[in-house]
Structure formats: C-alpha cells, structure tokens
Amino acid sequence: MTARPPLVGAATWQAVMQTANHRCQCAGQCGDPHTRGGGRxxxxxxxxxxxxxxxxxxxxxxxxxxxxxxLPAHRAAALPAGELAAWCPPCHDAARRTARTAEAAPPDADALF
Known part of the structure; x- marks a missing residue:
C-alpha cells in the first residue's frame, strides 16, 4: 500500500497514520458498531x-x-497530532453529522430541575 500524504501537513498526517497503522480508527462514533472489524x-x-x-x-x-x-477547519488544523485520529470519509462524515446533531439538540427540560 502506498501512503501518499496530503500536500499540506504531511508530517502530521504521517504521524497520525503511523499511529493508526493506516487504518480508520472509528470505533462506532459513526453509528456503525463495526462488528466485522472487531469494533473498529x-x-x-x-x-x-x-x-x-x-x-x-x-x-x-x-x-x-x-x-x-x-470545529472550524482552521482550529482543527491547529490541533497536535496526538489529538487527531485516522478517519475514512464515510465514518468521518457520519460522526460529524452525529456531533452536529448533538450540538443542535435543545437541552433536556428535566435537566433544569
């Protein structure tokens, strides 16, 4: 497998991919339990x-x-490699949608009392 890094941030991308063994690190945050991959x-x-x-x-x-x-792209790009993970596009998109939905959800009314 040839791992071509992106043009910008290649060193950070390489560090993240090496840590992840060039495999998506989603462990269900996308909503898929990934049973075929042993939970990943x-x-x-x-x-x-x-x-x-x-x-x-x-x-x-x-x-x-x-x-x-x-996070806005400029803030996410400033995160250190230790706070990043390898994501395949489908898992990334689904996990981001879930996070946006959670942000937009109104607080539980019972939580106030």
Missing part, C-alpha cells in the same frame, strides 16, 4: 470501499474527539 472500522488507506461503487480509501487526519469534529 476495517477500512485501510489505499484499500477499497466495500460498498457504494468501491473506490480507493483515502484516510484523513481529523480530531479524535467526535465533539471536536465540528
């Missing part, structure tokens, strides 16, 4: 998607904490 997404950088027309998997380095997936 089985997509690897340079591998192929199993669904939706296939295609080559290109992992990205993004905040490890799903609550930080909603």
């Amino acid at each position: 997404c089985d997509r690897a950088h340079g591998g192929h998607h199993h669904r939706h027309g296939g295609g080559t998997v290109r992992l990205l380095a993004a905040p490890a904490d799903p609550a930080h997936l909603t």
Whole structure:
C-alpha cells in the first residue's frame, strides 16, 4: 500500500497514520458498531470501499474527539497530532453529522430541575 500524504501537513498526517497503522480508527462514533472489524472500522488507506461503487480509501487526519469534529477547519488544523485520529470519509462524515446533531439538540427540560 502506498501512503501518499496530503500536500499540506504531511508530517502530521504521517504521524497520525503511523499511529493508526493506516487504518480508520472509528470505533462506532459513526453509528456503525463495526462488528466485522472487531469494533473498529476495517477500512485501510489505499484499500477499497466495500460498498457504494468501491473506490480507493483515502484516510484523513481529523480530531479524535467526535465533539471536536465540528470545529472550524482552521482550529482543527491547529490541533497536535496526538489529538487527531485516522478517519475514512464515510465514518468521518457520519460522526460529524452525529456531533452536529448533538450540538443542535435543545437541552433536556428535566435537566433544569
């Protein structure tokens, strides 16, 4: 597998991918329990998607904490490698949607009393 880093932030991306062993680090934050991968997404950088027309998997380095997936891009890019994780695009997008939904949810009325 050839791991081509992005043009910007290549050293950080390489560090994140090395830590993740070039495999998506989602452990269900996307809503999928990833049972086939033993609780962790089985997509690897340079591998192929199993669904939706296939295609080559290109992992990205993004905040490890799903609550930080909603940070503006300039703040997420400033995070150190230790606060980033490898994400495949489908897991990243689903986890980000979940985080945005949680942010937008009104507080529980019972929590006030």
